[in-house]
Amino acid sequence: MTNNQTLDDQMATIANRMDIENDLLHFLFFIGIHESGQGFKQYSKEEKLDLIELGSATLLSRHNYYKAIETKSSVPYYVANPDLPLPGTHETELLLKQEIVDYFNDKMTSL
Secondary structure (H helix, E strand, O other): OOHHHHHHHHHHHHHHHHOOOOOHHHHHHHHHHHHHOOOOOOOOHHHHHHHHHHHHHHHHHHHOOEEEEOOOOOOOEEEEOOOOOOOOHHHHHHHHHHHHHHHHHHHHHOO
């Protein structure tokens, strides 16, 4: 079994446990909701995209691809690190998958 298959299997297990769709965008949306502290409600398309971006930036900030910026808002805000460009699409996807698995494993053990 390759590392990617292992990640996919782990993501499927998490998706089943959390009762969410097993795809990258749903995971990022869910993480964005959690990080924003806004909870589940109806979101506009723009708000959904913002939450997906928040989820992605939260995960990629663990590798310094994004930096947290302090604002007056309670919602975390990140900017891309100009000194560290993102890897290629495939590598970024694998990195996000690994970080999703780690994020949920961390959060599930603290529940």
